[in-house]
Amino acid sequence: MLKAPSPRALVLLACLLALFVALPFFVGPYGLKFATRLIVISIFVVSLDFLLGLGGLVSFGHAAFFGVGAYAVYFISSDEGAANAFLALGAGVGLAAVCALAIGAFACLTRGFYFIMVTLAAGQMMFSLFHDTDIAKGSDGAYINIKPDVTIAGHTLLDFDDRRSFFYVCLFFLIVALLALFWLARTPFGRIVQGLKANDARLSALGYDVYRAKLAAFVVSGAVAGLAGALFACIDGFVTPDLFAWRQSGLAIMMVVLGGAGTLFGPILGALAYISLEEALKTASLVGDFVSAHWRLGTGLTLVIAVLLSPDGLAGFLRAAPRVSRRTRAAPSRPPAAARKASTLATRTLSKTFGGLRAVDDVTVSFAPDLVHAIIGPNGAGKTTFTNLLSGALKPSAGEVLVDGKNVAGMPAHTIARRGVGRSFQRTNIFGAFTVEENCRLAAQAAHPAILRFVDARRSEDDATIAYALDVVGLSDRADALAGAMSNGEQRQLEIAMLIASGGSILVLDEPLAGMGPEETRRVVDLLRDLRRNHTIVLIEHDMDAVFAVADTLTVLALGRLIAHGSPDEVRRNGEVISAYLGGHAPQEAGA
């Protein structure tokens, strides 16, 4: 999660701010314009960092929104008189947001490298649109002859043609953009965006619509980039299709990484460093003719050295030492009063085929409320596929999944999660970059899984939920630990805590005991017994001792088919089960 900048970083930022505020008084017009451009580029890279550094979505076509923002000012300006500045900037933001919505609607369907490529392609298409067609004067660019201003009743209050006031306008917007994005990162929405980077599968399983979350982040980031573009157009009143070119996007990514991705302020340092370095190396009077003639070499080598020396970017040098804080919190013994979302889970003739393989074959089973139901079976029996069907991670080929009697088959995972089905994964699945508490907060927030929430309105309620969840699994004293650095067992406990915090009342747990020692196993078994009071638990587990210790019913799958279902005693005596699976391992009944 985004941390507040360290004291050192704050001092540096304050110095920079002071420097920039004072700058117009002691530099010439070129220096002022240079600084203005620097600030505008800073807004652009900060917007990219929100998407790339916080959301983990690497957009290689971000210049498209910058370019569209710039062209919006061109569209709104006329040669008759100055356009309204608010209108012009608003048009930049608006048009960029619309474009981001359109491009993002497609790009957000993809992930990873494919996302990079789709955004790159989108940027190139925008470039072609403006370069090859006449919508805005084509390849050689277009003029904005009269820059926007703010005129009220004949009085020009602010004229973008005035270099100094325009400089302050840009500086103002940089500060606003930075603070706004900082604030946004710490709202429920921002938490979800950062969850995207940390673990989007988990986010979906908590009930968030990952696609919408990505799209929202994409639009927010695109809109801010549009603002930067609109300001850029006002610097000189010249817009060109090259603003869209992939190199601009590449440069922006480079500045973000150079400065330190995921810090929001770091990219500003990156932009400052890169642009100044290039400028300095090109200035013959400063570095001599030889160096200035080969400035690319100098810039390239400097960047290489920068990458090798500082993996975390320039901001990495300003990081605060990690603080270990141990808060103790009052552990409530009672669960927060929350309406139980669902009780019964059932399937009807559920099937899933992969190619020719019937991984789950015509399974009809019902899991009654407030019991622990264990699903066992040999490897390859289709157990994990079955859980994936229950949670919506996979769509069934045929049949129904019923939550309280309503068929949810075919619904996306997050919708099923919202109906109260929480699941854990075979491989532990948490937000490694978040603290334990932040993990749970993101889970608790999922009780109201809207993406665009900017106020922690239910903060105290969530606090109580989190405290309860952590207490139940025994992680209360680990609330501030970084989840990714905890042991495997603790991570499993955390995962269950998240399910509880998210309000899931039907818990589907895929091998929660895998990799746990006997003591941890016992703790989790006790936990499951405890949870049974007000949760329906479906459990896949190989640890037969634990299964027989905790399960109220057993469901046995083999080769995708249901071969037995009933109480542990019934199943234990089932000959088919013994030959297929248990062998000599079924614990004997006491005294027998």
Add this chain to the structure above:
Amino acid sequence: MSLILLQILNGLQYGLLLFLAASGLTLVFGILGIINLAHGAFYMLGAYAALTLTARLGDIFLALAAGIPLAFAFGAAIEWLFIRHLYKRDHLQQVLLTFALILVFNEIQQTVWGNYPLSIPMPSYLSSSISLTADLGYPVYRLALMAICIVLALVMMFVIQNTRAGRLIRAAESNPEMVEALGFDSRILFRIVFATGAALAAAAGILAAPVESAYPGIGDRVLIISFVVVVIGGIGSIRGAFLGSLLIGLADAFGKVFVPKFSSVLIYALMALVLVLRPSGLFGRQ
């Protein structure tokens, strides 16, 4: 009708050349996990090296024979100097470093060879054209180029499928640490793979040089299109790169003639279509 046949030929020829460039990119990306923006620069250096080497050795094929080992050594050196520090780092830092390498390579090109477009002579025995239609000839060199690309593609696929080196490469693609634990030095393996990628890009540049000439910025376009090919084919898949290249080549050839207005966005549209139908590319693993 003959126009269509011609365009098929043109598309295949362009696609095969693309394959040579893209196969190296997909190998490096698939196995080392490195997003190598400098891949196009290797192509560019290949084209310029072809110039110098043909001047020295007299024939483009001798230049190819000399250029491939040179490029391999150069790639190995780049890996040793820079790339090996990036394996455990974020993709973004790879982007940053390889972007910086583009700047450096461009400067080297400008300093060593200058900025005038330069021509690389075709071997005289291949410089004629055969007549395909009454009005149109097809340069023999291009046909030879296709043949060489096909041979190289077959050799590559054979190596990957049937040899020890190929098994090693496939194994490293899924689990490099395990390859190391089984007694193979992954440092050397990675260096070889990166150098192979560089050599493939340079080979493409050398072979293309007599028809393409050498001029600044020649690598940029190849880079972007190669990435599109890698995505269409599926990351790390040589077969995918082959199919993707041919698809792009054909789409480009037909697009320019039949939908000239949209030819610049056609390959991206094709990529989008493939990603909608198969989100991990044609041969990519989920």
Add this chain to the structure above:
Amino acid sequence: MIDRRRIITLAGAAGATSLAAPFVRPSWAQANTLKVGLLLPYSGTYAPLGEAINRAMELYVKQQGGKLAGREIVFAKVDDESEPAKATENTTKLISGEKVDILTGTVHSGVAMAMAKMAKEDGLPTLITNAGVEAITRGACAPNIFRTSFGNSQVGEATGLAMLKAGVKNVVTVTWKYAAGEESVAGFKKSFTAGGGKIIKDITLPFPDVEFQSILAEVGSLKPDAVYSFFAGGGALKFIKDYAGAKLNEKIPLWGPGFLTDGVEKAAGPAGDGVKTALHYVESLDNPENKKFAADFSAAYGKAPDVYAVQGWDAMQLLRIGLEAAGGDTKKRPEMFAAMSKASFPSPRGPFKLGTSHNPIQNFYLRELRGGENKYLGIAAEMLADDTTGCKLA
């Protein structure tokens, strides 16, 4: 031992210094010097053009003893990288950073558009030394902006006249889909169709795509009398070679504005033999100015001059006329601009004068590439003026 901390400190110091660069600029301007700003591509594809322009300008000033109208000339150079997105910034660097008295450049049309806008706002005497984008001497013309090169359509128009003269009737045009290409083709069409020629098809491909095979197949199937093509630099070279490779050159002559062959004469080799172009300059032009210019330029740089060098050379000639009229004082702009507008002088390219919109009125020559050299074939169009549509100067 250099430890990591030390490196970081050093890097920090270097960073701080570079931060200051745009703000602190050593100024050496003395009272009598006149600073001429050169906004030119010194890197990338267009760098050879920038270099030629730069060299001719320096050579001219050197021959004048380093002075024009009594003012000592110093040059301030900025590499525009042919990058329009940075163009206004780079122009400002010359205007307000270097505080040049005269602005000159550039090659890339998009960059020139940005440069012209800044120049128009500032009123600084400005000489366009190559970019042919029409707007600069049409809709966006200005009293302080002068062009010593050409207008895109002007060259196309001249080529069209030459092709009519050669008896060409049916033509296919091929160019990149960008403004320079479209303007060139438009100029060509204007004169060619007016003279009874017929355009069979306009083929464009995305800039800067150089995969020509498929469009060549199409050209072959269309069977025109000739092809009019506008390409430049590496793209032009590849087009010429591919055109010959497809054996099209044997049946369908390749025509175009001179940029098709300029700079790639040698590289094109036998493939270029027979390509006919029209341009406002040819190396072998037989006039005293050109003979002297070619000899001096070759002596200075070991290389024959080209059209770009001539454009740079004439920019200095024009500047000298303006400066002399103003007595060396660039503040006396009306006098300076009036003299420059009316200027008429012998140039290596033949007689040179400016039209009302400050675009040259000049001869265009028909040339044929053969054996790595553009041979002079005759005059394609005599003292051809460009359209002044939209320009309110008079």
Add this chain to the structure above:
Amino acid sequence: MNELLEARGLNAYYGASHVLRGVDFRVGRGETVSLLGRNGMGKTTLLRTLMGLTPSKSGDIRLGGADIRGWRPSAIARAGVGFVPEGRGIFPNLTVEENLVFAAREGADGRRDWTREGIFALFPRLAERRTNWGNQLSGGEQQMLTIGRALMSNPALLMVDEATEGLAPLVRDDIWRTLKLIADKGVAIVVVDKNLDDLKALCRRHVILVKGEVVFEGSTEELAARDDFVRSQLGL
């Protein structure tokens, strides 16, 4: 000396946490040793450190007398250590047969005890699936393949980390039987597992790690004799 592998005073860190604290650990030629301990006590880290996959801060590791600390894992593998990692690590895009052939090499001492056919004899299931891709195998088959693959390099020492985790009971039994067969052929084995009973049956010596330190080392009999201590340390 008859020690095959001997580590002394091994210290290793995972980030800031001190995971191995002065661990002494030895394996004799052909010996079977179990490594016990609760989760997070450093068992996997110890194996990975011995294999060279995780760096050690200080200490001494000798393999057949040679100092191998700081060697690359590949060099240690070639010197005769086979590794079966937690989570199996098979190559999904190689066939069963390719997975095996891939690893084939003669042992550091020149032995060639294990061949493809030998592995197929050991695991008939794998022979049936020899042309299947690695990712088409069930968990148990994957585990067999990993063990078989490690054997193909004819190691003198086989280190097996959680080989039975996540497997059905019948398959587990199969794995234990096979490990016994392998041990009978003279290959030294180190096993990390949670099943005390199975470990007692297979191994002659047992080591318990608690918070990165060795708290117990002894024979099966000694282990049985200190049952209460062992159970408390393992949390049984």
